[in-house]
Amino acid sequence: MSEFNSMEIDISETIQDIALKLVTEQMKNETSLSMVPNERTVFVLGSKGVGKSTLINRFLDRDDIPRPTLALEYSFGRRTASGQGAQKNICNVWELGSLVNSSQLIEVPIRSHGLATFAAVIMLDLSQPDRLWTDLECALNGLKQAIAKNYSSKDVSEMHTVMKQKIGADHVDLNTLEILPFPVMIVGGKYDVFQNIDSEVKKHVCRCLRSIAHTIGASLIFYTSKNASLSKITRDAINNLGFGSPSSPLKATVTDHNKPIVIPFGGDSWEKIGVTPTNSERIGIHYSAQIPQVGTETAVIPDDPAKDAGFKERVIDELRSQKDEELMRLLKDTEIRMKFEMVQ
Known part of the structure; x- marks a missing residue:
């Protein structure tokens, strides 16, 4: 009735004329709505030289030769669903070159597109276990500070509710977690090197990453560009963050530290990891005690x-x-x- 009441009607028009005008107006409205792009944002940050640019190029189907990312770079992918008047899907992709003194740069992707369509991919260098926690902590702190500075507690609370649904509102560990208000995927890069590292070191690395991913409500994937299967899994997972498809990119869960880890959102638990409920600070302290971290002195240098x-x-x-x-x-x-x- 709303379209009928808002439309001017000529008394000389027949019922068929009026019906045709109503249908035409409705189709015009639906077409205009379908032309509005559906946007999402993926922010890739993490260890320097781990292959972030290569991963982005594969995600966007580009053959560009990767070059060092000096500060913050922007690119985007665009896809249109099949069918007449199909909606355009746009994924804004930001890449942070270095975590050092990066607080200003981290804010740009977060405030540019809105929190509701934002996702982060934290890529870490598995081949350097003695830098892994330093890089992970720096990335997480930067994201948390940017969110606190640019969004109200109401915005954050609403997104926390969404994320709780994503990992499972009935998850047994839900009340012990420090869930971030947006999807996070932790990618362990250079798995081809990591797989040959001492088994005990691999055990500590996997326990640390599984614990922190579980704590913040993130998914976790080990990746190398030299393995076609891992490349496809990782690409599908980023496609899900950027375009919403495939809807379930991580078909199986792998938690064996002697194999490439694959854990979807909400797919882990403290019991499966083999630790008591903890927080991110204690996870870092325990990991650093087992594998001393280099470069931790940068943590005490002020941002400016x-x-x-x-x-x-x-x-x-x-x-x-x-x-x-x-x-x-x-x-x-x-x-x-x-x-x-x-x-x-």
């Missing part, structure tokens, strides 16, 4: 040393201020170009 009075230098500070302004202009230009490219 230039704000420390002990580092004051007028000329350098002026140059730094100029570079900060250039960075913000670059980020704005990137967002504008991104929006322009998506409507092409």
Whole structure:
């Protein structure tokens, strides 16, 4: 009745004319709605040199030769479902080159597209167990700080509810977890090297990653570009985050530390891992006690040393201020170009 009441009717029109006009108007509305792109965002961050660019290229079906990512890079994938008037699906893909002093850059993907369609892929270098926790902790802290700074507690609470449904509202461990308010997939890269590492070290690495993934409500996959099966599993999982298909990319769960780990959202438990309920801080402490971490001194360096009075230098500070302004202009230009490219 709403379409009928809002439409102007000529009294000379027949019932058939009015019906035809109603159907035409309804089809026009449905077509305009279907043309609105369905957007999602995938943010890839983690260990330097682990193969993030290669993974993104495979996800987007690109043959580009990977080059070092210096700061923050944006690209996107676009897919259109088959059928007339099918909706366009767009996946915004951001890649962070380095975790060092990256708090400003981490905020850009999170605030640019909204929390409801955001997902993070944290890629870690399994071939360097002595850096694994350092990189993981830095990535998680950066994401948590960006969320706290850019979203209200109401927004976060709503997304927590969504994530609880994703891992299972009836999960036995639900009340002991520190679930993040968006989907996270932890990818253990360079599995081809990791599989030859000492079995005891592999056991500690797997227990740590399974524990932290379970704690934050993430999925966990071990990956190498040199294995076609693992490449397909990982690509399907990112496709699910970016485009929603396939709906169930991780068909089987693998928890044996002597095999490549594959655990979907909500697919693990404290009992299966073999540990008592814990939190991310204790997980890190225990892992670092078993495998001492290098580079942990970077954790005590402030995000912006230039704000420390002990580092004051007028000329350098002026140059730094100029570079900060250039960075913000670059980020704005990137967002504008991104929006322009998506409507092409």
